[in-house]
Amino acid sequence: MSVKLGFDDISIRQDEWHLVQQDRDSFLQELTAKRHRDAYQYWLTRSPDNRLPAREDLDPVDIHKLLPWINLVDVVREKGNVRLRQRLIGTGLVQRFGRDATGAWFDDIYHPDYLQDHCHLIREVAETGLPSLTRIRYPDQEKRHVIYTRLMLPLASDHKTTDMIMQVMVFD
Template identity: 35%
Template sequence: MLHDPASIQPIRDPDGAICRPLNAAAFGYWNSIRDSRGMPARTDLDPLDIPQLLPSIILLDVLHEPRDFRYRLVGTRWVWHFGRDDTGRLMSDLPHQRAPSRVWDACCAVVAQRRPHLPADIPYVGKQPGYSAIEPLIMPLSRDGFNVNMLFVTVDFTDS
């Protein structure tokens, strides 16, 4: 099913929208490093500040022409759930993530709207039993403060 990225709403009330503590911590960190800017840069991220988040972090390079997303960093928790390390791969090469998918559309919406998004109803398609859904929090990063060149993603997994 094709989704319109423009119809995906950014997070307006993080306290009400983010249910998972891991994603709430990630949003708090992202918000703190952006200061008064609309979004932080990749160079603002300091792994020493967020050791508890590292296994759940994904960094995606934003490719503009044609639109795609390249996995720059994939946390060990993702690797455990899916049985593979997608570092270096394009999102368009992955069946459950390429367009049209909710994850793809949410990533496109973050790039277009330059605001974090929390896509809903993403089914779990990993290899581990006992999980039903994922909650990805997708946050923009920008080298120049305007154009999104990277996505900072944390993913939490919902038990069945």
């Protein structure tokens, strides 16, 4: 069953700011939240020869403190299009957003306005293979704005083409 969230009576503001990694050292300095620094540094250690790590390169035991705040997004390339699917949503995120959409396609669960604002950033990470950091406002189930910062880290089964994105959230 698909349920689209309708937020017609509140504005969805996206991209209060958005930062893309240009070089590793300066990007790390921009990560002020410990959770983001820890995730990024771990991701770097799993990047063989500066290539993208695969999901299989990540060991949940190594990042157990981050798991409640991780969202894995499948990047599925079909006939020239990119579709996004919620692969895994951490328990902290489920509690914070008030629902578990694991396994759902983005276009089945999100309002079209949110898709337009939200998905281009995820697709940008998928296409460039570069991590990014974004500060976002998003309405929760009670239609209150939740403000959070999202670190997006690309993953690639072949170490080249992004097929999954690990997102790590920190809430204000």
